[in-house]
Amino acid sequence: MKKHTLALAIASSVLASAAGAGQVAEMNGVKYSVGGYIKAEGVFNRPDADAANGVTNTFDATARQSRLNFKTEREVDGHKISTFIEGDFYGGYFNSATYNWRLRHAYMQIDKVTLGQTWNGAFFATAPMDAAQINFWGPGLGTISGNGGTVRSNLVMHYTSGPIRISLQDPVNTGAGFPDMVAAYTQRFEGGSGFTVAAVGRDVAQGDGSNNDRENSVFGGGASFAGKLGLGDVTLYGSAYTGKGLGVFSGFGVNGAYGGPKNSDAQDGELVQQTGYTAAVAYKFDTKTTATIRMAHIGVDDTADSELNAMNANVIYNYTKGLDLGIEFRKQDVDTLNNTSTLPNLRPKGKQLEVMAIYKF
Template identity: 45%
Template sequence: MQLKKKLALAVVVASMSSQLYAYQVGEVNGTTFNIGGYFKAEGIFNDPDNDDQSFDGSARQSRINFEVDGEVQGHDVKGFVEADFYDDAFDSTDSSYAMRMRHGFIQVDNLTLGQTWTGQFFATAPFDVEMVDFWSTGIGSVAGSGAVVRPDLVLHYTTGGLRFSFQDPLYSDADVPDMVASYTHRTEAGHGFNIAVTGREVQTGLDDSEFGAAVSLASKFNFGSTSLSLSGYTGEGSNVSAGWGYNGAAAPVPNYEGRGEVDASGDLVSTTGFTAGVSHRFNESLRGNIRYGQVTADEVAPTVDDDTLQVTHVNLIYTYLPGLDFGVEWRDRNARTMPLRPAGQQVELMAMYKF
């Protein structure tokens, strides 16, 4: 039973990174050196609600990673670094794209330290369905901005199904780290459940702050070739990671007003979200996913048209060769999400080769 649980966790972690097809390029004194990543070409047809139709093509999501893994005095020690080509800018008119570090961390047994996924991401992403969309993955969950919220420093400690995360605070003058505590349970039948509690100090004024907390539940039910994903969360101080708040779409910008975590009076704004998705594997090569997510703020600014963000994804992904996928995805959102995702419909065609 323990072996099955460990194997399921390993598969989940591999699917969230690019290491599933990583190549071992060498071994020295028991230490292995691996290289992995993928090349992805994407073409997106945009049909915004309030603008002209357009087409965007890019290979910027392509990424490469390098891992060193070995045993040192009885401890499993790993170093991992990964980069893509988005840099800090999202200008699609210039084809000279610089690399940026997505991940850079050290792992010693159950302890992980560095720049990597947040505790919110680990509490929800393993239980979600597969999406082609790079910028709106997770919308409706407490980690809805997982693609853009990646603190400079994260510490994870895992023991059994428990994970404790201490994260570089998004509020630069916070007295304590942002924190996440979560518990995951998996069954032999392939079902999985997670409960998480988040807490962080939120800036409410120039020199004022309050502590906000949220609770999240996520689950995935396995029925052979079909699986069902469900999640929900509610709380305060989670707007920046959830991607929605008082000012609509939220992002980790330096000034607290842009995060939408407080209203015009400086009071914390609470948000509530849920997701529902179905995945089905038609055969060994073809799989499909349908997903709906929404998040609601209890108060929004007068300039925001709707207090609820709603996003729908439908996709088909075909494995043409081992490691080579082709996909098509239709998606619709009722409001702009971060970054560069206008309200309206999109159709994305993609080709991805993992190595």
């Protein structure tokens, strides 16, 4: 089984990563590979009484997170060229009755340059150093990559040279005069330890309800640190970030707003500072079983002193090669992905319990 380089880079986030692709053919110097996974999941939702939209206890089960990918590799005149396309079955948005194909990744990689739709620079600055989570809608909370709506840019260019990654990506603010930018430095050590420091900059709309205000925008940005320390069977994880204009990446902003299509980074025409951190520990019981607990916090310096606290605890068991079974308990004290009738119970204020089986091929 041959892993794709981008998948390897985010292997520590386990279920959030693209699965490896296995080679199936080679023609005219081009290697063709396919991969993906099948995931079956069931989620018990137990929202708090004051959760958004008055949602109540439910049990939701689906296999639509399952995905397929296709990869090519070749060498031309001394240059390594690869392509990667991947999709899942959330093309009907979140309507449980629609399972259309959805494009997740479509990019080319030529030597040190990656160009196309794929993970943004904020994701690469944190996910490889984050603890494993089962929740498809939750990974990254507490970091600058907690917003799944912006974690894959429509178009991003990465330039990687050794430990340095420079990313220019389609701006979240549609009225921005330049791309969103991330510069990161990663250092890895033996035993699974490592860290990444990153700087983020973007053109942020100052209006409180729009991301396309061309006349009233200002440069915002911040800094992030994420790292992990391998101590034999125990791995410690930690991250912290701070800055202005980062709510659309973190997934949490002014007045507890979800950092999606609307600006969650400004109040009264001024950008608002926010700070987040995570801490986690994973314990490997044996070659097949690993348990993880992760805590996250985000604080926003708005008038309401908005803050989010979240916790995940899971056990993942490798039943056999490629097949993992898992269970995860999680809770958070603010609604994020539960703010409209089309997003019920994805990340509600309250508790969830998920059981899952995933087979990666």
